[in-house]
Amino acid sequence: NAGVMQNPRHLVRRRGQEARLRCSPMKGHSHVYWYRQLPEEGLKFMVYLQKENIIDESGMPKERFSAEFPKEGPSILRIQQVVRGDSAAYFCASSPGVGGEGYTFGSGTRLTVV
Amino acid sequence: DQQVKQNSPSLSVQEGRISILNCDYTNSMFDYFLWYKKYPAEGPTFLISISSIKDKNEDGRFTVFLNKSAKHLSLHIVPSQPGDSAVYFCAASYGGSQGNLIFGKGTKLSVKP
Numbered sequence: 001n002a003g004v005m006q007n008p009r010h011l012v013r014r015r016g017q018e019a020r021l022r023c024s025p026m027k028g029h030s031h032v033y034w035y036r037q038l039p040e041e042g043l044k045f046m047v048y049l050q051k052e053n054i055i056d057e058s059g060m061p062k063e064r065f066s067a068e069f070p071k072e073g074p075s076i077l078r079i080q081q082v083v084r085g086d087s088a089a090y091f092c093a094s095s096p097g098v099g100g101e102g103y104t105f106g107s108g109t110r111l112t113v114v
Numbered sequence: 115d116q117q118v119k120q121n122s123p124s125l126s127v128q129e130g131r132i133s134i135l136n137c138d139y140t141n142s143m144f145d146y147f148l149w150y151k152k153y154p155a156e157g158p159t160f161l162i163s164i165s166s167i168k169d170k171n172e173d174g175r176f177t178v179f180l181n182k183s184a185k186h187l188s189l190h191i192v193p194s195q196p197g198d199s200a201v202y203f204c205a206a207s208y209g210g211s212q213g214n215l216i217f218g219k220g221t222k223l224s225v226k227p
Binding site: 004091095108 | 214215
């Protein structure tokens with residue numbers, strides 16, 4: 001009965017490298033949301049995906065960030081050419097349908113850019 | 115342009131007493147509100163929610179009150195227990211947001227034995 005699995009838990013990247021964050025939703029959940037939490041801030045919505053579709057990416061920075069949720073495998077949040085300001089905790093949530101009450105969050109990936 | 119505000123970054127309460135966490139919002143389109151609890155190094159965990167058609171929802175020791183005219187909601191925990199010590203986030207959504215949640219910055223609750 002695994003929950004939402006995120007890996008890695010901690011990721012250190014040098015400026016200019018790429019970061020790949022993975023999220024495996026709960027069994028039976030087809031909706032995936034990515035949130036970012038900067039230090040001393042609340043969680044900020046980034047992107048909402050269903051299998052093979054990006055439904056809403058209004059919270060994604062225009063450049064360097066991309067997300068996918070393929071037919072098979074986990075959802076991936078990719079950050080290219082990371083900068084220090086990308087250092088944050090990235091949380092993935094999954095739900096069986098639309099709506100926050102059904103959300104289950106993963107434990108997050110803490111990205112540190114050095 | 116914070117749409118969901120939690121103005122108290124921290125709150126300290128004695129075990130057995132009531133904890134009251136507050137949240138204000140600015141967007142009158144919000145129609146669903148949630149509280150999440152977060153321990154360090156873990157993801158947020160859903161606690162309780164309330165629809166805008168209600169003014170109160172209760173679940174065990176947790177009660178959420180909604181005052182739409184004041185655009186204010188509060189979470190009451192009674193009696194408070196040391197295990198309640200965590201960061202509490204208020205979140206809101208509206209019908210057109212497709213489940214995307216707008217979070218406040220959180221309030222760190224410390225319950226002292």
